[in-house]
Amino acid sequence: MDFGLSDEQxxxxxxxxxxxxxxxxxxxxxxLFNSASSHDGALWNGLCExxxxxxxxxxxxxxxxxxxxxxSLVSEVLGAAAAPVPFVEHSLAARALARAGSADQQARWLxxxxxxxxxxxxxxxxxxxxxxPRSWSVRxxxxxxxxxxxxxxxxxxxxxxxxxxxxxxxxAVERESPGLxxxxxxxxxxxxxxxxxxxxxxxxxxLSTTPQLAEETLAVGHVALAADGFGAAxxxxxxxVEYAKTREQFGQSIAQFQAVKHQIARLGLEIEPTRALWWHxxxxxxxxxxxxxxxxxxxxxxxxxxxxxxxRMAVELHGGLGFTWECDVQIWLKRILFDRGxxxxxxxxxxxxxRLGGW
Amino acid sequence: xxxxxxxxxxxxxxxVREFLKGWPLEGAESALSQIEQESLFRRRGIEAGFxxxxxxxxxxxxxxxxxxxxxxxxxxxxxxxxxxGDLRSQGAxxxxxxxxxxxxxxxxxxxxxxxxxxxxxxxxxxSEPGSGSDLASLKCQGRAEGxxxxxxxxxxxxxxxxxxxxxxxxxxxxxxxxxxxGISYLLVDMRSEGIDxxxxxxxxxxxxxxxVFFDEVRVPMENLVGxxxxxxxxxxxxxxxxxxxxGSSSMLRDMFSDLVELAQRTRRGxxxxxxxxxxxxxxxxxxxxxxxxxxxNMMQFTAELKGDVSRTMRPMMMNKLYxxxxxxxxxxxxxxxxxxxxxxxxxxxxIRDWMRNTTSTGWVEAYLFSLGPAIAGGASNIQLNIIxxxxxxxxxxxxxxxx
Numbered sequence: 214m215d216f217g218l219s220d221e222q223x224x225x226x227x228x229x230x231x232x233x234x235x236x237x238x239x240x241x242x243x244x245l246f247n248s249a250s251s252h253d254g255a256l257w258n259g260l261c262e263x264x265x266x267x268x269x270x271x272x273x274x275x276x277x278x279x280x281x282x283x284x285s286l287v288s289e290v291l292g293a294a295a296a297p298v299p300f301v302e303h304s305l306a307a308r309a310l311a312r313a314g315s316a317d318q319q320a321r322w323l324x325x326x327x328x329x330x331x332x333x334x335x336x337x338x339x340x341x342x343x344x345x346p347r348s349w350s351v352r353x354x355x356x357x358x359x360x361x362x363x364x365x366x367x368x369x370x371x372x373x374x375x376x377x378x379x380x381x382x383x384x385a386v387e388r389e390s391p392g393l394x395x396x397x398x399x400x401x402x403x404x405x406x407x408x409x410x411x412x413x414x415x416x417x418x419x420l421s422t423t424p425q426l427a428e429e430t431l432a433v434g435h436v437a438l439a440a441d442g443f444g445a446a447x448x449x450x451x452x453x454v455e456y457a458k459t460r461e462q463f464g465q466s467i468a469q470f471q472a473v474k475h476q477i478a479r480l481g482l483e484i485e486p487t488r489a490l491w492w493h494x495x496x497x498x499x500x501x502x503x504x505x506x507x508x509x510x511x512x513x514x515x516x517x518x519x520x521x522x523x524x525r526m527a528v529e530l531h532g533g534l535g536f537t538w539e540c541d542v543q544i545w546l547k548r549i550l551f552d553r554g555x556x557x558x559x560x561x562x563x564x565x566x567x568r569l570g571g572w
Numbered sequence: 573x574x575x576x577x578x579x580x581x582x583x584x585x586x587x588v589r590e591f592l593k594g595w596p597l598e599g600a601e602s603a604l605s606q607i608e609q610e611s612l613f614r615r616r617g618i619e620a621g622f623x624x625x626x627x628x629x630x631x632x633x634x635x636x637x638x639x640x641x642x643x644x645x646x647x648x649x650x651x652x653x654x655x656x657g658d659l660r661s662q663g664a665x666x667x668x669x670x671x672x673x674x675x676x677x678x679x680x681x682x683x684x685x686x687x688x689x690x691x692x693x694x695x696x697x698x699s700e701p702g703s704g705s706d707l708a709s710l711k712c713q714g715r716a717e718g719x720x721x722x723x724x725x726x727x728x729x730x731x732x733x734x735x736x737x738x739x740x741x742x743x744x745x746x747x748x749x750x751x752x753x754g755i756s757y758l759l760v761d762m763r764s765e766g767i768d769x770x771x772x773x774x775x776x777x778x779x780x781x782x783x784v785f786f787d788e789v790r791v792p793m794e795n796l797v798g799x800x801x802x803x804x805x806x807x808x809x810x811x812x813x814x815x816x817x818x819g820s821s822s823m824l825r826d827m828f829s830d831l832v833e834l835a836q837r838t839r840r841g842x843x844x845x846x847x848x849x850x851x852x853x854x855x856x857x858x859x860x861x862x863x864x865x866x867x868x869n870m871m872q873f874t875a876e877l878k879g880d881v882s883r884t885m886r887p888m889m890m891n892k893l894y895x896x897x898x899x900x901x902x903x904x905x906x907x908x909x910x911x912x913x914x915x916x917x918x919x920x921x922x923i924r925d926w927m928r929n930t931t932s933t934g935w936v937e938a939y940l941f942s943l944g945p946a947i948a949g950g951a952s953n954i955q956l957n958i959i960x961x962x963x964x965x966x967x968x969x970x971x972x973x974x975x
Contacts, residue, residue, distance in 0.1 A: 511860055
């Protein structure tokens with residue numbers, strides 16, 4: 214019985230964090246928020262050299278062969294830094310391919326995805342906030358697909374896109390396939406790009422035809438996004454504590470006002486214990502089959518909710534400054550909102566939890 | 573991370589389960605009163621090494637080698653079997669561990685066994701009319717006179733004082749010393765001359781609350797725990813045990829399961845409430861808090877086992893507030909599910925058995941009762957101060973003098 218991290222897992226987090234501390238400053242985030250691009254190729258390449266791109270790809274294909282827990286631990290660190298890299302999307306696409314791709318597909322794609330020379334993403338979001346396999350409508354016929362998917366992250370730079378289709382199956386689509394149209398959208402979180410993607414008879418490789426693989430893939434995504442949101446929220450909490458200690462009003466630091474102190478304590482109360490929740494959910498994905506889908510959904514809805522409440526209060530505690538574009542709080546606020554909405558809102562995931570709980 | 577227990581502990585769990593087949597009692601023993609049955613089974617549990625595992629044998633415990641994993645397994649299995657294990661009373665849960673840490677040998681021998689068996693009931697004499705959250709301002713006097721302390725003053729909001737044989741409490745023995753330094757921790761025989769216990773009805777309608785008046789009550793010096801004037805430090809240890817009792821996640825899980833059952837048996841229009849989309853989401857939202865506290869407890873448990881609590885310091889400080897907040901969410905949801913039945917007052921039976929959430933009026937009583945733990949052992953606003961100051965390094969309140 215050990216609800217803790219191994220030395221290797223601790224080291225993984227420290228290594229990625231050390232790299233980000235050195236290579237990616239808040240100034241760089243600010244730059245991104247003022248430019249059109251949401252992808253930092255150099256940063257991603259650096260992370261790929263550390264093996265981040267292949268974390269969950271089997272070792273036989275040059276990956277790390279690691280589990281959802283390691284994936285989430287890296288996600289936490291990337292969320293805390295608000296790093297503009299498609300780590301979660303890429304890992305989900307690679308994991309789906311590793312689980313269900315044909316031998317040919319795997320040999321062709323997995324080594325490149327593990328190295329980071331190829332980039333993967335997932336296309337799961339449809340009109341009306343429908344992220345779940347039960348509501349997908351992209352039509353498949355004769356190894357081709359027709360339909361439209363909204364809110365695809367990093368579509369413009371992805372080499373491989375795993376698309377959710379009618380009936381809950383998954384298919385893989387390659388870059389620059391005929392009939393593939395990508396239209397960039399103005400995203401809220403400038404650290405993750407967004408596109409609308411249209412498929413007009415695009416050739417595809419079928420990975421699965423029943424929802425099981427999609428559900429499993431989404432569960433991994435749910436934990437990873439909970440971890441990302443947690444990382445962002447704890448970073449925002451630290452920043453808020455620092456600000457409250459240094460900002461003076463009425464001749465004293467505002468942290469000396471009990472109202473402020475209690476608000477900060479409440480922020481901590483809401484987010485700090487949830488680290489254990491997403492750890493547990495990540496463990497469940499690989500080790501607790503009865504909870505492998507439900508606990509991640511519960512973790513994502515809970516952390517999404519709590520982290521965004523924290524972000525709102527962090528803005529408020531920064532006063533007028535908090536409402537400005539130049540204040541870094543907005544970077545994490547938007548990261549947290551993306552994590553809350555992407556791959557399923559708390560509201561829709563809670564309905565899934567109810568169903569999966571047999572209620 | 574590995575949430576499996578491994579073969580040795582699995583075997584231990586089997587022996588616990590085997591033992592628990594003896595509960596409930598059968599045959600002639602099942603004719604005994606509920607209290608007699610529980611105490612009989614508890615004695616067997618001590619004999620078998622499962623109840624009061626870590627308390628030495630000479631003080632009435634099982635005297636087993638400390639093993640946090642075995643503690644956990646026993647806790648889980650006794651809970652599952654709904655069998656009487658360690659008493660969670662003020663005597664067994666709060667006083668006994670405090671005496672084990674600070675008591676003299678004579679005090680340990682005299683008081684711990686009877687507290688563990690429940691033969692002697694205890695109450696906690698802390699709060700006074702003018703000293704609630706600011707407990708260290710207490711005035712109840714303990715004047716040294718010969719080989720005794722002589723107590724004069726009043727305690728209030730004292731749970732179970734009407735049924736208690738003994739009180740452990742804080743008294744001002746050195747009025748000339750600064751606030752925290754003049755307090756001693758004393759054990760007081762509730763049958764002493766000069767003690768007047770007046771029951772106070774609580775808002776649930778129950779009478780577990782009391783006022784306790786002391787008029788020249790003599791307490792022998794040998795009933796002083798720790799050094800004279802060091803009672804504040806001793807009481808902090810008790811308080812940590814109290815917060816742990818309040819912050820346990822298995823109680824939250826039980827309450828949550830009862831809540832789901834309530835949603836299954838109450839109705840929204842034509843359908844069971846649990847089929848209502850809003851109710852389902854509300855339940856899943858509350859379960860997020862319950863699962864968080866469960867996982868957080870597991871994380872704290874491992875951290876203590878490994879001796880590295882750097883990541884769990886703050887969650888540990890948060891246990892009590894997190895639990896009482898979550899309980900309130902459960903109770904609010906339950907109250908709304910009750911609909912019109914929530915307008916009925918709790919019955920005598922509901923008040924007697926405060927754990928009972930199986931009837932509608934039982935839920936009303938539980939709703940009211942849940943307000944207590946949010947105040948006992950440090951009110952929620954005090955918890956927020958602790959989290960803010962010790963957890964996040966925020967400055968102390970402006971007006972508070974250090975002493």
